[in-house]
Amino acid sequence: MLLLIHVLLILWISTVGGQVRHCDFPKINHGILYNEKKYKASFPVSPGKTFYYSCEYNFMSPSKLFWTPITCTEGGWSPTPKCLRVCFFPFVENGHSASSGQTHLEGDTVRITCNKGYSLPDNQGSITCAEAGWSSPPECVSTKFAQYCGPPPPIDNGDITSSPLSAYPPGAVVRYRCQSFYELRGNLTLTCRNGRWSEPPTCVDACIISEDRMNKNNIQLKWRTPPIRYAKTGDFIEFECKRSHRQKTPIQSFRVLCQEGKFEYPTCE
Numbered sequence: 001m002l003l004l005i006h007v008l009l010i011l012w013i014s015t016v017g018g019q020v021r022h023c024d025f026p027k028i029n030h031g032i033l034y035n036e037k038k039y040k041a042s043f044p045v046s047p048g049k050t051f052y053y054s055c056e057y058n059f060m061s062p063s064k065l066f067w068t069p070i071t072c073t074e075g076g077w078s079p080t081p082k083c084l085r086v087c088f089f090p091f092v093e094n095g096h097s098a099s100s101g102q103t104h105l106e107g108d109t110v111r112i113t114c115n116k117g118y119s120l121p122d123n124q125g126s127i128t129c130a131e132a133g134w135s136s137p138p139e140c141v142s143t144k145f146a147q148y149c150g151p152p153p154p155i156d157n158g159d160i161t162s163s164p165l166s167a168y169p170p171g172a173v174v175r176y177r178c179q180s181f182y183e184l185r186g187n188l189t190l191t192c193r194n195g196r197w198s199e200p201p202t203c204v205d206a207c208i209i210s211e212d213r214m215n216k217n218n219i220q221l222k223w224r225t226p227p228i229r230y231a232k233t234g235d236f237i238e239f240e241c242k243r244s245h246r247q248k249t250p251i252q253s254f255r256v257l258c259q260e261g262k263f264e265y266p267t268c269e
Contacts, residue, residue: 022046023072029131030059030083032236034067037223047072055083056234057185060105087129094118095140104129114140121171121193133187137198141170147195157182157203168192178203183232205261207231218245218268222254231258241268 022044026033033039034052052067061068061083070077084106089099095114104110111126118140120127128135149168152160158178168174172192178184186201208230214220221228222238231237239254241247245268247254253266 028081030056059083141194149192181206204233207258
């Protein structure tokens, strides 16, 4: 009886002590796991497994690597996968800053000194790199008199979300959106400062996946569920040879990156 109790106690201790915390699929804002569609079904994974992720355009991992490794540990993913906004700090008109011409990551704060008679919005002394870009435009505006802005600048394949006005007061904000299948790059909003609008965004082309071109090159999509016909800039597209065909172009050409509506098709023979 004592032997049985001893055995059961050992089994209970080993069971409790042997519990291993698995890692769920990492959700990375503005990022993608390498071969995400291939590996997603294998989650959760056990400690010791290593994967790689990359960030969208205008975002960067803390390691600043294009493909950043993350490893599953009993405490979760290490390091914690994240993509930080990249903010370029330009020359400051009517002011100066030690950060002019430099690039900053999300969370960085930059101090700006405006010339006499000029100031940042709300008389601030600094701006911060946030997920959507700079917390306010890096511009020193005149404090002597208010200057109105005309209609917001038009952009290709996009427009503002409100009805345009003939004049906008200082500090007015408008928001942009892109047409279907186009991806917005830059700040969503423009602000009227000193009679001028801040830099408008652009709408980047999507990559259209041509069935005719795939048939001509004897290839097909590697992952066909659900079927896709377009990809956004920054997305990877994976192909494979059709049955009874073999690759003609290098193996790395079968995983391509969509860049502003363009990518190269691989070929099989």
